[in-house]
Amino acid sequence: MSTPSLREALRAHTDAEHQALHRHAAFDGLFRGTLDVVGYRALMIRLYGFHTPLDRAIMETLAGRPAPDSGYRYAPRAPLLAQDMQALGAPGGTPPLCPGARALVTPDTIGGVLYVLEGATMGGSQIDRAAHRLLGHDGPAGRRYWAWCRAEGKHRWPLTLRHLDHLQSTGAPLPPLLHGALGTFRLLADWLAPLDLPAPIPQARRA
Numbered sequence: 243m244s245t246p247s248l249r250e251a252l253r254a255h256t257d258a259e260h261q262a263l264h265r266h267a268a269f270d271g272l273f274r275g276t277l278d279v280v281g282y283r284a285l286m287i288r289l290y291g292f293h294t295p296l297d298r299a300i301m302e303t304l305a306g307r308p309a310p311d312s313g314y315r316y317a318p319r320a321p322l323l324a325q326d327m328q329a330l331g332a333p334g335g336t337p338p339l340c341p342g343a344r345a346l347v348t349p350d351t352i353g354g355v356l357y358v359l360e361g362a363t364m365g366g367s368q369i370d371r372a373a374h375r376l377l378g379h380d381g382p383a384g385r386r387y388w389a390w391c392r393a394e395g396k397h398r399w400p401l402t403l404r405h406l407d408h409l410q411s412t413g414a415p416l417p418p419l420l421h422g423a424l425g426t427f428r429l430l431a432d433w434l435a436p437l438d439l440p441a442p443i444p445q446a447r448r449a
């Protein structure tokens with residue numbers, strides 16, 4: 243049997259975590275049409291808090307390495323999410339930022355992290371259609387991040403796969419790459435977990 247490609251290994255190793263994200267209440271509600279705009283705004287604020295430290299960690303880590311010769315370039319996500327938060331009327335100030343991103347991204351793990359973040363653009367295309375239905379207007383305001391996933395993901399994904407092939411052909415060790423991919427999925431699932439909580443039970447009214 244031939245050796246699996248790095249992408250195949252990453253996909254097999256993270257399939258359960260990927261499937262679990264589909265069942266997350268916020269995404270599930272968006273697809274079913276049961277999430278309201280307030281819930282959607284909470285999701286976008288949380289995603290901003292996830293991607294901001296991750297963007298920084300990725301940019302710092304890539305700057306310390308020779309540019310990959312696969313043509314791959316990272317594009318920070320947080321600026322798009324910041325525009326969406328603003329369009330959705332999020333309160334001013336910096337929302338909580340996800341701890342753990344800095345520790346996850348190292349020169350040895352970053353390929354796995356990028357696999358997850360670039361793969362997410364494929365789900366993002368589908369989420370864009372659901373967000374479009376929810377927001378009810380044709381302009382991209384409030385869903386610029388998803389619209390970007392839809393427009394750019396199909397170009398970025400082949401470059402990402404080429405980058406993974408490059409890592410494999412240069413003998414990059416597999417365990418840290420698997421750790422980076424699994425760690426990114428888990429970090430996101432943990433970070434989004436508070437949105438999965440049931441709505442608080444209203445206080446009993448005083449007689």
Ligand code: HEM
Pocket residue numbers: 249252253260263264265269357358359360361362363364365366368369427430
């Ligand atoms: C919740 C809504 C989501 C949906 C509906 C969704 C759906 C999809 C679909 C349809 C694909 C393409 C599968 C293929 O062509 O073989 C895909 C791939 C992928 N998605 Fe998601 N996704 C979602 C969320 C996410 C999130 C939040 C992440 C990561 C943070 C993610 C990471 C990935 C990765 C890494 C791949 C590439 C898998 C491979 O190697 O083929 N997805 N997703």
